[in-house]
Amino acid sequence: TAKFRSSYFLYFLALQCAKFLTLFDRYPLAIDAALAHARKTGLLRVLDVGAGPGTTSVAFFFHVFERLATEMNEKGRIPFKIELHWIDHNKAILDDGKIFFERLLGELGELYPDLEADVNLTTDTRAWWQHPRDFNYEASIVLFGNVLNESSRDPRAFQQGLAPFFRKPQGAGILMIEPAFKSASQRLSKIRNEWLSAREFQPSP
DSSP, rough: HHHHHIIIIIIIIHHHHHHHHHHHHHHHHHHHHHHHHHHHHHHEEEEEEEEEHHHHHHHHHHHHHHHHHHHHHHSSSSSSSEEEEEEEEEEEHHHHHHHHHHHHHHTTTTTTTTHHHHEEEEEOOOOOOOOOOOOOOOOEEEEEOGGGSSSSOHHHHHHHHHHHHHSSSOOOOOOOOOOHHHHHHHHHHHHHHHHHHHTSOOOOO
């Protein structure tokens, strides 16, 4: 409802963004890989899966913005285009997040006039694991922020939803940020074991 969505923006959005920013600082190699992919292709494409109001990718945007600040101040604009693609089943929360993000861009646009033209946000209203056949999996980074813990417990949903991202890695690949709950950890371990048993993927050394 609108009441709960407004409460999230007022009280929880900043807190969740701060958590994600801390994690991005802890995994700089993932960010480096995403930025390297963006420089190579000319586009930083971020897939935010189970986006809600875009909390994870908004935090990622500000993290990247901070890292590129010196370069942006010298050139007057970001060195590549940015595309954020949000997937969530709740259209209302996606729309709220889009309004919020566009207002942020407007504020930043006073410092960087080309920013709004260089950043594009698209939304996709559906269950995160139900990918259309023509879905574009290519991305500089795929973000899962507090998604799996709140998703369907049907293992087929996880296999159907996660496997395509692993089979078509781009840039930094996938960064999953989940609460350290026993149930979420057990489900992820079960999926990993099933995939390895089916020889879908090879474990890293």
